[in-house]
Amino acid sequence: MITHTVFDSIGAVLVGREPERAAIAALLDAARAGSGGSLVVRGVAGVGKSTLLADALVTASDLRVLRTSGVESESPLAFAALQRLLWPLRTYIDNLPAPQAAALRAAMGEAENEGDRFLAFLGTLSLLADAAEQAPLLVIVDDAHWLDDASAAALLFAARRMQAERVALLFAARDGDARRFDARDLPTVTLGGVSGADADTLLSAHAGTGIDPAVRDQLVTGTGGNPLALVELAGVLTTDQLTGRAPLPAPLPLTDGVERAFLDRYRRLDEPEQRLLLVAAADDTARLTVVRDAAKRLDAADTALDAVERSGLLRVDGATGAIRSAPGFSPVVKRIFSLL
Structure with a gap:
């Protein structure tokens, strides 16, 4: 079986995503046939959401593509992301009903008044539908968790009403972030870690050598199969370590890219949640009861534990009551605090 691979702008390779690629292909085919729809791709940082969007672009050469993304610094600015998305279609605004045109011009910053958001x-829905009359349309929205509220509301409004329009809306949103993209009613796929032959392909593509199966399994366990972590490890481990001729370092090296990803997640937590994470980092028992009792003394309640689990930095093993580092590296929490 030949595995399809795609490289994105940072060199990640797409493997083991056939069900997700099939879902996107079905979305695009439906748009080509005149049935609009949407799909949300979710996953933690480094799991390959942007790579999957890049793959969608490869298969959508016959569609007109509009792109935007959420930007953290712009999240307080109403319609910032929508303005970037619709700017190529601004000449179509004159064809809209006058009330919609006036409101959309205001949202686009072409009129002084704020305009009616509804x-x-x-107007957003009408503009996308009108543009799709000329060619099927693919709307790609990356980092949707950082969309400003007005843009998110406009795009979700349109996504929920696409029916006979030749429009496909494809969103990518990060899980485990303090800010969420609330699209629970839309079709969703969630990316997890990779393992087995898929991890082999990913590691070999970046290491330039074959990987010993036992080493591969150790790396998958240590990273939760996170593609970004595997790619970066393939670049810093020696050929002897990857082929099993030399032991892996303990703990596994936490590269700059992965450090930044986890540190970014930590900084998005509220103060009680950061305190709970500090308690977990200082604890040597890995027992939930110990960490919970100590955290309560620091005013970090169980709600803080829930939030930290959602961030992806820690997980609680329901069967054993143990606290473990979540997908990522086993010493990740202690290393995060060494960076602060």
Whole structure:
């Protein structure tokens, strides 16, 4: 069996995503046939969401593509992301009903008044539908968790109403972040870690050598199969370590890229959640009861534990009551605090 691979702008390789690629292909085919729809791709940082979007672009050469993304610094700015998305279609605004056109011009910053948001949402839907009359349309929204509220509302409004329009909306949103993209009613696929032959392909592509199966399994266990972590490890481990002729370092090296990803997640937690994570980092028992009792003394309640689990930095083993580092490296929490 030949595995399809795609490299994105940072060199990640797409493997083991056939069900997700099939879901995207079905979305695009439906748009080509005149049935609009949407799909949300979710997953933690480094799991390959942007790589999957890049793969969608490869298969959508016959569609007109509009792109935007959420930007953290712009999240307080109403319609910032929508303005970037719709700017190539601005000449179509004149063809909209006058109330929608006026509201959308205001949202796009072409009128002084704020405009009616509901009419701006309707105008967004109408503008995308009109553009799709000329060619099927693919709308790609990356980092949707950082969309400003007005843009998110406008795009979700349109996504929920696509029916006979030749429009496909494809969102990518990070899990485990303090800010969420609330699209629970839309079709969703969630990316997990890779393992087995898929991990082999990923590691070999970046290491330039074959990987010993036992080494591969150790790396998958240590990283939760996170593709970004595996790619970066393939670049820093020696050929002897990857082929099993030399032991792996203990703990596994936490590369700059992965450090930044986990540190970014930590900084998005509220103060009680950060305190709980500090308690977990200082604890040597890995027992939930110990960590929970100590955290309560620091005013970090169980709600803080829930939030930390959602962040992906820790997980609780329901069967044993043990606290473990979540997908990522086993010493990740202690290393995070060494960076602060």
